[in-house]
Amino acid sequence: SKTAGFRHDSIPAGIAALKEIGKDTNITVDSTESAAQFTTSNLARYDAVAFLSTTGDVLNAEQQKAFENYVATGGGYVGIHAAADTEYEWE
Template structure:
């Protein structure tokens, strides 16, 4: 699991606890959790360059999983996926 916690403004104090909870889940269920604020490690909404978004879409199209929790305090751009649905 990749936890991407980059913020551009307000930073919620619960972020460290959320990362710790994800790490505990990973340890309990046998999967690796990597926490980062480096957009180069992950591609998310308006934080992505075109090549990063293409790489992420390819990852998902080839069976990779993705879960997204957005911060409601910051605006996020929407991007169309190749499946013609959109994520905001």
């Protein structure tokens, strides 16, 4: 839920909701605002990654490449709400 633009007040409630859904469905949910977590080795720990109301340019080129490789090799991605307002310059 890292933001580099407008920050939605609903982010904490969204994280809480995802964690509650995870609890109810026996799915582990982690949350972070640290782009440093976007490494090949760390992303490999997850079945899916969700961007929850992210905004602006939140990943550097190396992190973008790790995330691209993660998705290309079957990692899941879910964009929620303002996730469409993220990474305009990503090619």
